[in-house]
Amino acid sequence: EVVMTQSPATLSVSPGERATLSCRASQSVATNLAWYQQKPGQAPRLLIYDASTRASGIPGRVSGSGSGTDFTLTISSLQSEDFAVYYCQHYNTWPFLFGQGTKLEIK
């Protein structure tokens, strides 16, 4: 199975600044990777699929990049609604494992 490792576990950033979240796969998943945002008490929300394609309704300040084993989620000009937990998930081979999550908190 392909294990996903996210870093850092917690990221403290001030509103208006840029946040960069990392996700690493234990072996290549090509670009078969999605990013999700989850707020307390809510279901996850799809942000990015195929490593870099924004899902419907996701603002342009959210972007994804990478391929193979190293991926990045970038959120520029952080807004209050961006502070949440973010998960990456690959869908290259079963099981479709998630990373352990990165909590983006207000600095």
Place this chain on the structure above:
Amino acid sequence: EVQLVESGGGLVQPGGSLRLSCTASGFTVSRDYMNWVRQAPGKGLEWVSVMYGGGATHYADSVKGRFTISRDDSKNTVYLQMNSLRPDDTAVYYCGGPTTPRGFYYGMDVWGQGTTVTVSS
């Protein structure tokens, strides 16, 4: 409106069984694929299972042989039959799938509200 509604959660003793349901509106569950994902209290997301439009199914190692995903197209509903339940199966269970028919897997852009399963004596 595209929507998923889960039901069937509850309190069950270790070794017991439970069947979760996920009913869709605004799209067809048999079109592409549907997933079950769970989240233990205070923990991260764990992928559980997927069922594709053609009927193929896959499972996480932690539930293989104990859980079964299925669907009833006439009810536009996906199920998760959970047998031999253990305390570490305690979690909120979500179903999730695609709203747009793209012909390939791209993740889950519609999710249910979740249903809580508690396994305890």
